[in-house]
Amino acid sequence: MRPRRFLPAGPLKGTIRVPGDKSISHRSIMLGALAVGETRVTGLLEGEDVLATAAAMRAMGATVERTGEGAWSVHGVGVGALLQPQAPLDMGNSGTSTRLLMGLVASHPITATFVGDASLSKRPMGRVIEPLSQMGASFEASEGGRLPLILKGICPAVPISYRLLVASAQVKSAVLLAGLNTPGITTVIEPVPTRDHSERMLRGFGAELNVEVEVDGTRIISIRGEAELKPQTIDVPGDPSSAAFFMVAALITPGSEVLIENVGLNPTRAGLVEVLRQMGGQIDEVNAREVGGEPVADLLVKHSPLKGIEVDPAIAPSMIDEFPALFVAAALADGVTTTSGLDELRVKESDRLAVMAAALTAAGARIEEREDGLIITGTGGEPLPGSAGAIATHLDHRIAMSMAVTGLASKNGVEVDDTRPIATSFPVFETMLDGLAA
């Protein structure tokens, strides 16, 4: 364990550039590994989760090499040509690596064992086991459909049409990736839109992918299998989920003004910016452009008095990883913030509703935990008292970073029990935070 007390500090001033988007980084390595020829990636997130994906693709035959800071070269094996890994695939803390790679393995004639850390081993895999079983793959999973599990893929797999039961980009992507090496058309029906990086990138690599949107917003996504992917050059935009911590930090710390450069603002990811603006946060988009097929801008964030709001549950999928950071903003806002429809937060790296309720309460905030959300009564900008002892982060990087930010807006600081998990998604977080506060 690596504990740290995050002390009150500020104002935050300066310009930062957050590391590459985690979702896009995973996908660029996976698709690069399935294209024939060399894919070059710049701006790749070199966090532990993405490195787990890189190691797994190497174990299945691809050449994945670092050529410079954030610069990677991937020589793929071609769709259908993944090799049987010789040892269990260690997915560490990463749900995205696990579920997307299960999709890839499912339609190859190989068997793979998936293992992970204590957090990942508690997370539900039934949501991908179900559709991939329909496609013909077989599974030996631990109790409740959890890791460790053994997946026996099948070739040819059976194309399916699958309606998502949970709003999950990981489940959608697992089925689409399995569909890549499946004859015919594999379809995912998505009643609630989730992040669409897989769709964008599959198209970019030359897969035949079709999206129809029905009047009620349901998306019908079809991919033609036995695809041939062409290698690409990919520039990964900055991760809005990492930028989130600095947006909130700047908004709640008096006198702050921070420019966060190169932030990915794909509409399926940008919910937090909208919600913080509804709360009164001043966040200006400058230099809007496109990077790697994704909308990007620099965000100029200034300290702002925030007010509590009722967060529309419909926006949740577009900010699903940002709720821990939002709860911190709400704890410092004037009035009550209500959130609902957040059951999915209970099955992330930790139970993010229970863990954030306990953590913010320990820091002196007023929190009521409901079945599907938190109700937070803010201080109206007054610093929170801070924590007496160490706050339990349960191997969850986003809890650790959220509570680090809470420390800035506290009287006595907030102690986090373990900062190591931050390296799964944002290895330079502490350096950046210390730099802005200096």
Ligand SMILES: O=C(O)C1=C[C@@H](OP(=O)(O)O)[C@@H](O)[C@H](O)C1
């Ligand atoms: O597809 C992805 O890259 C991700 C999808 C989301 O998970 P779910 O699909 O479980 O909602 C998100 O929480 C995760 O951090 C990354």
Ligand SMILES: C=C(OP(=O)(O)O)C(=O)O
């Ligand atoms: C939920 C997350 O990641 P994953 O599901 O890939 O572990 C996250 O990064 O917040």
